[in-house]
Amino acid sequence: MNSNSVAMTDLSEMKHKLETVCIFGTGDFGRSLGLRLLQSGYGVVYGSRGLKNSLLLPKGSKIMSHAEAACEAHVIFVAVQREHYGFLSSLASDLEGKVLVDVSNNLKRGLYPESNAEYLSKLVPGATVLICGDSADAKQQVTNIAQSLSFTALDRGSLRAAAELEDLPLQLFPLWRLPLNIAICLTAFIFFYVLTRIVIYERVxxxxxxxxxIMISLAxxxxxxxxxxxxxxxxLPGALAGFLQLYNGTKYRRFPDWLDRWMLCRKQLGLVALAFGFLHVLYTLVIPIRYYVRYRINVYTISLVKDNKTYEFDNTAAWRFDSYYSMGILGFGLFVLLGITSLPSVSNSLNWREFRFVQSKLGYLTLLLCTAHTFLYGWNRFLNPESYRWWMPPAYMLSLVVPCVVLILKLILITPCVDRKVTRIRQGWERQGKTSANGGDTKINQRLMA
Amino acid sequence: MNSNSVAMTDLSEMKHKLETVCIFGTGDFGRSLGLRLLQSGYGVVYGSRGLKNSLLLPKGSKIMSHAEAACEAHVIFVAVQREHYGFLSSLASDLEGKVLVDVSNNLKRGLYPESNAEYLSKLVPGATVLICGDSADAKQQVTNIAQSLSFTALDRGSLRAAAELEDLPLQLFPLWRLPLNIAICLTAFIFFYVLTRIVIYERVxxxxxxxxxIMISLAxxxxxxxxxxxxxxxxLPGALAGFLQLYNGTKYRRFPDWLDRWMLCRKQLGLVALAFGFLHVLYTLVIPIRYYVRYRINVYTISLVKDNKTYEFDNTAAWRFDSYYSMGILGFGLFVLLGITSLPSVSNSLNWREFRFVQSKLGYLTLLLCTAHTFLYGWNRFLNPESYRWWMPPAYMLSLVVPCVVLILKLILITPCVDRKVTRIRQGWERQGKTSANGGDTKINQRLMA
Amino acid sequence: MNSNSVAMTDLSEMKHKLETVCIFGTGDFGRSLGLRLLQSGYGVVYGSRGLKNSLLLPKGSKIMSHAEAACEAHVIFVAVQREHYGFLSSLASDLEGKVLVDVSNNLKRGLYPESNAEYLSKLVPGATVLICGDSADAKQQVTNIAQSLSFTALDRGSLRAAAELEDLPLQLFPLWRLPLNIAICLTAFIFFYVLTRIVIYERVxxxxxxxxxIMISLAxxxxxxxxxxxxxxxxLPGALAGFLQLYNGTKYRRFPDWLDRWMLCRKQLGLVALAFGFLHVLYTLVIPIRYYVRYRINVYTISLVKDNKTYEFDNTAAWRFDSYYSMGILGFGLFVLLGITSLPSVSNSLNWREFRFVQSKLGYLTLLLCTAHTFLYGWNRFLNPESYRWWMPPAYMLSLVVPCVVLILKLILITPCVDRKVTRIRQGWERQGKTSANGGDTKINQRLMA
Structure with missing residues (x-):
């Protein structure tokens, strides 16, 4: 090898390649980690209370007592359950100056250990490993190891941040909570509303x-x-935000907390809506194979025959129903497209303009089509007092309130004069009264820019 | 810490971890960037024309004048709108020797600033940051920072490449243009064709x-x-390329530009086709709940009763319709499978042989099934002169031309004798006349290999 | 540039940025690789037997004879087909001390070379490059280059591992084999079963x-x-594993091989099941547009008219069919959700608890709904001796055996007393008899932890 090639190589990198890493604990997690470390060229030595599982350990690793193992390596992964951490105190002197990596938070070992190996193997190259600690040096070493295993290490700050980090794996769909709760409450409300309006009303x-x-019609x-x-x-929150900026006359004012939280879960709101739309499509498509529907059609045909009447073709009804279905299908098709582009791998492959085009332009088109679909469903029954039962309007009329509000707000926001104002505000312009404190400074800067 | 561990650590890496980075501009982008830098362990100092937004700045950052901030750091991100860049000229001396990172191109700040923070947070670890510049050193520093923030930095060449880079975020689905235009033109043509053939013909x-x-049948x-x-x-382009290579007798000749462009958007062509197929499925499945269809069935049943006729069961019709639907369903099922495997995260998890198997073998099977589906739809009406109206054949007959051409070309390409030739060409073999210029050289090499 | 910035920069990194890399072979792969290297700032020199393809080479690269090119660079990619490797032996002295990278295994060049360029461009930043070799130094250099091209390099061990690596691109869905074979055998068996029970029985x-x-009903x-x-x-394997751990009284015993293999392909089993469920949905939804079904309904209506009978509404039937469809739709909806969360990009964005919640809790709910759907299909015909033909029970009854076994096993596992035991075992507890060998050691450790 010539001297040029030596200069080319980062020698410090080479050394840690051959470094030995210690793992306390020979459970599933420890074994999986050790295997991956061995595959990446590290030496692996296990520290264990006994030798009982040594047969299961990956080939090429060594097993010894905790104290002996600790001496062999500089970085030590503690892969035993947290309630057994006590033994570490007796090793205090052996661990002096070592980098101790506590992986327990990240995987909730012990609770579901039968699947930890599966989980670790699920971690594809490129998966993110969150790291926090107080020693920049120690963090760097762990980062190096993580990168050798083809994980992306993400520094999440000092040891104080660890508490937050430890909660991460215990979170269960935090951003989905609000949308799912809204969905459950809404479903329950609408269900009891139509139950009263249809089933109980008919009974009474x-x-x-x-x-x-209940099983299909009401669902x-x-x-x-x-x-x-x-x-x-x-x-809705996007439209509200626009009006708030218009009212504030500046974009440099935080939105209220409830609006911020609402905007953060828009994607989840949309995906829950898509799931319900999907169920709606399936429930609609089974209509013609339902017993009840076949019965009704049969009874109607027989009654026509017996009364010697003919089924008069109603051209308007043909238009109405076909338009109604067509809007629904096109709306659902676009909705599925929105859902697909919100998949992480797809949305990552879009640039910002494309993402906005799909999620905003096509999103509003979807909303428009679905609202039109609902209006066509109502048709001339809409606002017809005869369709009220016990003063309750048909359920679909209730469903039109929010979409209409959103569409009207959006319509106002895209009228040229309002749109111009919003755009200026979003480009940093501020209404005079709002900027009095630093107006002078702004002017000075503008002069500099001239 | 023992000496071994010191050797292990890349000290130069450690230093930049603690380095201070300067950000000019306290807008959404600047604040989001600063927060991420702070989380990754950098010091952050903002340079601003005033102090008005300092309350919104991430905790731990400092704010000072542009000149003071510039002195604090070596790498400076310019996160103000481009029309305000003027102030930079007055800072010329302070910026001497600094790495100035212009992030404006990448995100089109100013146009949609309300969502930039959302966009930045959307950038998952592993997102790619494109970098270009003339100083390899400066690029390396920015790359280091990007990697610390868990982005993948991709060097896109010298500053001359910046113009191209600046256009990237303004692109709106460049590869989808051609397929979507084809789809729109084709849809319009077929729509007016069947409108004439069915609605206008009936009227006249x-x-x-x-x-x-129009709403459902024609759609x-x-x-x-x-x-x-x-x-x-x-x-089609893959088949054409095969014939072109056969004709050229070599694979070492560029395909014509139009073929290259066509081949580049094959995935998009397929996905647009899938979207239309999906709409076709939904439009077909609503058939039995259509008013018009129910009316026709009802009228037919009543007429049978009145004329005292019975509905003779036609075994051939049962076979034909059931096969027709079955081919369609299987074709669509495979088509959906093709669509799923073209999702970035799925296709990345396939090796080359698997990707080819799905996209080529299963793709041709899909085409075969869908073509068979269309032939079964035509059945004995196919080429029947009575089905012509105003000399216009049924629309489905037009749709069979291209698929049949593709299937025939493929059939020729996979016949053993042709396949052998194509495979040899694709392995580098060249027809004699084509290689006369360097035939001697080839022979020499072949002798060496013997 | 000030001294501070120099310290910040990893100089050895900078040098290899400007390094020249040699590529033997000017085919599609070599050209694509060279283009990417040039874009990343490397110098590129091609070694070729002739100069015939030099016009196609990426701009900025040089072309020379193999020996000359080899002298220009330290790292040499061998991008010619393996059967032409002979020429390398004549270059032995020129290649002394060089890093020779054999990329042939990885892409099966030659077989599908027309698409290699496409494949290379498909390799998004973040794609993984598997590397194996005996020289840690050489591996590091190739890793550096791969990382410069924004690939994730994954060290797969010494040269002995190369054989395994070479097989990787030849694998065709190894984890899908077993599930697909099961699916094919099961489909064939059920098909011939219902063919006998329905078509042949009716004939005889x-x-x-x-x-x-055959086309739709039987499918x-x-x-x-x-x-x-x-x-x-x-x-099933998850439930069996639970019982095995109960029986063994420890989790520290390997599962039998067949169970391990079974557990590894659970995702694939589920996705194949989803594909068949999807086909079932489509086949069910076309029922009302089938010729045969329309014929039967028509005949039934006419017979009612002629016999002057009325279609008595059966409230139980209405409940039964609607519940049957409803269970099916909800089960399928959940099933699709399971499928979506098993997409790599989605499952990577879930934490372990979320992944388990979806795949285990929602998975069992799906199984429960689909089993209920099947029971409701059978209804009172279930175990009815009249529905046996030639002693063969209806096919749906066969299909209920495995799901019922799984649900019963799961039910046992989640009863509080069993669940407590399993949880303790999975947290590392072992039954006394099993740990006699190292019981003492365990006790010592437990004392330490107190």
Whole structure:
């Protein structure tokens, strides 16, 4: 090898390649970690209370007592359950100056240990490893190891941040909480509303039991309504934010907390709406194979024959129903497209302009199509007082309130004069009264720029 | 810490960890960037024209005048709008020898600033940061910082490449343009074709208004045709390339530009075809709940009763329709599979052989099934002169031309004798006449290899 | 540039940025690799037997003879087909001390060379490059280059591991083999079972030919059965593992090989089940547009009219069918959700607890819903001796065996007393008899921890 090649190589890198790493604990996690370290060229030595699992250890590793193992390496992964950490105190002198990596937080070992190996192998190259600690040096060493195992190490600050980090694996869909709660409450409300309006009303006024309609008819009223309302709730905060900026006359003022939190879960709101829309599609498509529907069609045909009447073709009805289905299909198609582009790997491959085009332009088009779909469903029954039962309007009318508000707000925001103002504000312009404190400074800077 | 561990650590790396980075501009982008830098252990100092937004700045950062801030750091991110860049000229002496990072191109700040923070937080670890510049040293420093923030830095060459880079975020689905234009033109053509053939023809010859059929019947003729044609357009360039290589007798000749461009957007062609196929499926599945269809079935049943006729069961029709639907479902199922494997995260997890197997073998099987589906739709009406109206054949017959051409070309290419030739060419073999210029050299090399 | 910045920069890194890399071979792969290297700032020199393809080479690269090119660089990529490797032996002296990178294994050049460029460009930043070799130094240099091209280099050990590595690109869905074979065998078995029970039975006993039902009716019996059985096969190994751990009284004993292999392909089993479930949904939804179904409904209506009977509404039937469809839709909806979360990019964004919640909790819920769906399909015909034909029970009854076993096993495992035991075992507890060998050691450790 010539001298040039020696200069080329980062020698310090080479050394840690051959370094020995110590793992306390021979459980699934310790073994998986050790295997991966060995594959990446590290030496691996296990520290264990006994030797009972030594047969299961990856080939090429060594096993010794905790104290002996600690002497062999500079970086020590503590892969035993936290309630057994006591033994570490007796090793205090052996651990002097070592980098101790506590991996327990990250994986909740012990609770689901049968699958930890699976989880670790699921960690594809490129997975992120969150690291926090007070020694920059120690962090760097762990980062180096993580990178050798093809993980992306992400420094999450000092040891004080560890508490937050430890909670991360215990979180269960934090951003999905609010949307799911809204969905559950809305579904329950709409369900009891249509239950009262249809099943109970029929029972009370006609004494007929049509409770079997709960399974499909009523579900297929609740699902589309929840879907439409949640889709519009997904676009409402953006519109509100626009009006707030107009009112404030500046973009340099924080939004209220509730609006911030709302905006953060827009994606989740949209995906829950899509799930309900998907169920609506399936519930609609099974209609013609339902027993009840076949029965009704059959009874109607027979009644026409017996009364010697003909089924008059109603051209308007043909237009109405076909438009109604067509809007629904196109809306759902676009909705699925929105869902696909919100997959992490797809949205990462879009640039900012493309992402905005899909999620904003196509999103509003979806909302428009779905709202039109609902209006066509109502058709001339809309606002018809006869369709009220016990003063309750049909459920679909309730579902139109939020989408219409969102669409009207958006319509106002895209009128040229309002749009111009919003754009200027978003480019940093501020209404005079708001900037009095630093107006002078701004002017000075503008002069410099001239 | 023992001496071994010191050797292990890359000290130069450690230093830049603690380095201070300067950000000019306290807007959304500047604040988000600063927060991320702080989290990664950098010191952050903001340079600002005033102090008005200092309350919004991330905790731990400092704010000072542009000149003072510039002195504190070696790397300076310029996160103000480009039209305000003027102030930089007055700082010329303070900026001497500094690395100035212009991030404006990358995100189009100013246009959509309300969402930049959202965009930056959307940038998951592993996102790619494109860098260009003339100083390898400066680029390396920015690369280091990007990597500390867990982005993948991608060197895109010298400053001359910056113009191209600046256009990247302004691109709106460049590879989708051609497929979408083809889809729109094809849809419009087929739509007007079937409009003429069905609605206008009926109006002219029978005086009946069946315009309501536009919404579903006609849409459901246009969508499957566009889907099938575009699916075959997705496989046509590969077949053409094979024949071109056979004709050229070598693979060492560039394909014509139009073929290159066509081959580059095959994935997009296929996905647009899938979207149209998806709409076709939904339009087909709503058929039985359409008012018009229920009306026709009802009228037919009543007419049978009145005429005292029975509905003779036609075994051939049962076979034909069931096969027709079955081919369609299987074709669509495979098509969805192709779509899923073209998701970035899925296709990245396939090796080359698997990717080829799915996209080529299964792709051709999909095309075969969908073509068979269309042939079964035509059945004995196929090429039947009675189905012509105003000399216009049924639309589905038009849709079969391209798929049949593709399938025939593929059939030729996979016949053993042709396949052998193509494989040899693709392994580097060249027809004699083509290599006369360097035939001697080739022979010499072949002798060496013996 | 001030001294501070010099210290900050890793100089050895800077040098290799400007280094020249040699590529033997000017084919598609060599050209694509060279372009990418040039873009990343490397010098590129091609070694070629002739100069015939020099016009196609990326701008900025040089071309010379193999020997001359070898002298220009320290790292040499050998991008010619393996059967032409002979020429390397004549260059032995020129290659002394060089790092020779054999990329041939990785991409099977020569077989599909027309698409290699496409494949290389498909390799997004972050793609993994597997490296093995005996010289740590050489490996580090190749790793550096790979990282400069924004690939993640993954060290796969010494040269002995190369054989395994060479097989990687030849693998064709290794983890899908078992699930697909199970699916094919099951489908074939169920298909011939229902063929005998329905078509052949009808032919033999009534002399009627209903073979047309193969296309949809029979397929729609086979697909849901295969889907349900495979979904339950996906959860069976986990339940078995729980019982095995209970029986062993420890988790520190390897599962038998067949169970390990089974557990490794659970995801694939589930996805194949989902694909069959998807086909089942489509086959079910086309039912009402089938010729045969329309015929039967028509005949039934006419017979009612002629016999002057009315279609009595059966409230129980309405409940039964609607519940049946509803369970199916909800089960399928959840199943699709499971499928989406198993996409690499989605499952990577979940933490361990979320992943387990979806794949285990929601997975069992899906299984429960789909099993209920099947029971409701059977309804009172279930275990009815009249539904046996030639002693063969209806096919759906067969399909319920495995799901019921899995659900019963799971039910046992989640009863409080069993669950407590399993949890303790999974946290490392071992039954007394099993730990006699190292019981003393354990006790000592427990004393230390107190």
């Amino acid at each position: 006024t006609n004494g007929k039991d049509i409770a079997f309609r 297929n009223k609740a699902f589309p309504i929840v879907s439409l309302v949640m889709l519009s709730l997904c676009y | 010859t029978n005086g009946k208004d069946i315009a309501f059929r 459901n003729k246009a969508f499957p045709i566009v889907s099938l044609v575009m699916l075959s357009l997705c496989y | 006993t009534n002399g009627k030919d209903i073979a047309f039902r 729609n019996k086979a697909f849901p059965i295969v889907s349900l059985v495979m979904l339950s096969l996906c959860y």
